[in-house]
Amino acid sequence: MKSLWKEITIGNMNLPHRLAMAPMTRSRALADGTPSDLSPEYYGQRASLGLLISEGTQPSEDGQGYLNTPGIYTKAHIQGWKKVSDRVHQEGGHLFIQLMHVGRISHPDNMPHHRQAVAPSAVAPGEQIFTADGMKDVPVPRELRTEEIKDVVDEFRKAAAAAIEAGADGVEVHGANGYLIHQFLGENSNVRTDEYGGSVENRARFAIEVIKAVVDEIGADKVGFRVSPGAPLGGVNEGVQIDQVYVYLVSELDKLSLAYLHIMHLGNESLLGKIRSVWSNPLLVNRAGRHIEDISTDIDNNIADMAPIGAWALANPDIVERLKKGAPLNEPDRSTFYGGDAKGYIDYPFLDK
Template identity: 65%
Template sequence: MTTSSLWQPLTLGRLELPHRLALAPMTRNRANPDGTPGDLAAEYYSQRASLGLVITEGTQPSEDGQGYPNTPGIYTPEHVEGWRKVADAVHDKGGHLFIQLMHVGRISHPDNTPHHRHPVAPSAITAEQDIFTPTGKQKTTVPRELTTAEIQGVVGEFSHAAASAIAAGADGVEIHAANGYLLHQFLAPNANHRADEYGGSVENRARFAIEVAQAVAGEIGADRTGIRISPAFPLGGLDEGDTEAVRAQYRHLVGELAKLNLVYLHVHHLGDDELLRSFRKVWPTTVLVVRYGRDRDSIAADIDAGLADVAPLGRFALANPDVVERLQQGAPLNDLDPATLYTGGSNGYTDYPALTHP
């Protein structure tokens, strides 16, 4: 891999990045039971610091935000101390850390949360998804519909979590409005049947995500706030309608978010390049684009086409802590072991080998 576009430096808000790669957020289920990052998290993320922009796994802003066992939080003093070790380790290796704030909404189960309450969502509609719990695989339960007042409480949880991330030494946060989780659920007509100002129209369904972005940017600065979206992604049982419905929803959402001058827009892209081009035209700062199925020779394709500024890496980076060096040298890549993605411990987490040098 010698594509020169990948190796151009980039200014991202307050940060100077050495190239156009980044670590994509990936859930690893290795936090302590109280949500504090585990002992190996600092090693895992610092191993990948050469990616420059290191975006963490989804991190819940509250007890209600947790969906899976052993995922990290960023809302207690203990969480802050745990993440500080991660931030310091990444910074010591020359990288920059953004903590992804992920409220899962209805993609949860009472057995997976510290308070064992039913999940919350825009409407009381089950996702009908299988989810892993401490006692094995179960179906997601029917969530409780958030009241209008409670929605403002969740906005506050995101704001507090963002402040906590900065207190932990992170360089910024990424708001997770994608992949079937709470903010995405508000955007999807089949998950959002509300009759108040957060449901019904394109404008109303986008309101919650916009309010979260406004609150987080107001708390820590727009130049430390990114957001992730995934138009038409069917994860979590969501259905956002036909192509034109999706385009109308996301052109409105991205247009309103663009006014906030957030540091980046991260698009988990399914292939509607016309829609992606429309984002590019209105977005004033950096655009990150990740697609499923890229091989090493197509990593730079969206950058070369002018559709993206940064190409985050997921599984390539998970299995290759020195993926930047491997791509620069054209070296072979380690294969991913799917069996160890979520199993805990160092196996399949911090033990992927780096290149050996004579």
């Protein structure tokens, strides 16, 4: 694992190693989307990971899909996140807030305005979602009018500005996992006939417009982007042109000199190699189902520059120390992943405790 401990510069950050904390939904925000008083402790405990990418954070009321996820579009949200960023910085870490608009992966019962979700097209994902009344079918969303799309782009821009006001070091725009930006990329989730649908270039247009707006607002060195090529999450399928979709998108984003590109990788090695070849800046690769002993393999083989970790970071706030010492790891308690209180959130033991 020697390559893990080499320093690296990401955007305007000098990081001590090649690990990072991947974004993980925890559903512990207050009902209005303000991070709870437990959040500064949760993130602060994990600051030794260097770069902490926050849980998905909605840029607007329309962007919320799940109960008790945080927002970054009100003064209260900004104040709540300021406590988090201050604590992370006190502990020597850096914080990127992930901007996540869920699009159609929502339910009126989970949204503050209780309206129909918006999406590229009026196509339901064919999935269920947890609500206060239990699991329910995700309803058919409302197709965004062409003239509305610029307003959604502006929501991302304003949210990025709010994240910087809250003291974050930057933002990661979530273009993966079946959510809004990924829905625009999907062949089955985007059946539009205007300039945002049809061709590869049209389906990538929304993602590129969002990133350009965010870069214009806060600077490219404070912006990352996440993709998940081929991930079936949310019912999205990019179709037979999947390679063209991502090579085109990444090539266009590369022109903007973002801080990093973050891939949730499901095993398409050929496409990963193509993305690596057209991307000039740091590449973060998070392999699904990766064993902890293989954490440095992609870095060793020059496939990736950093290796974000999810559940292992959740269960081991001092995982950097544990890996360096070869110490045993705490096992993640999946029953406490989503919602609840301090249990399974800030009570995982440290080595010295």
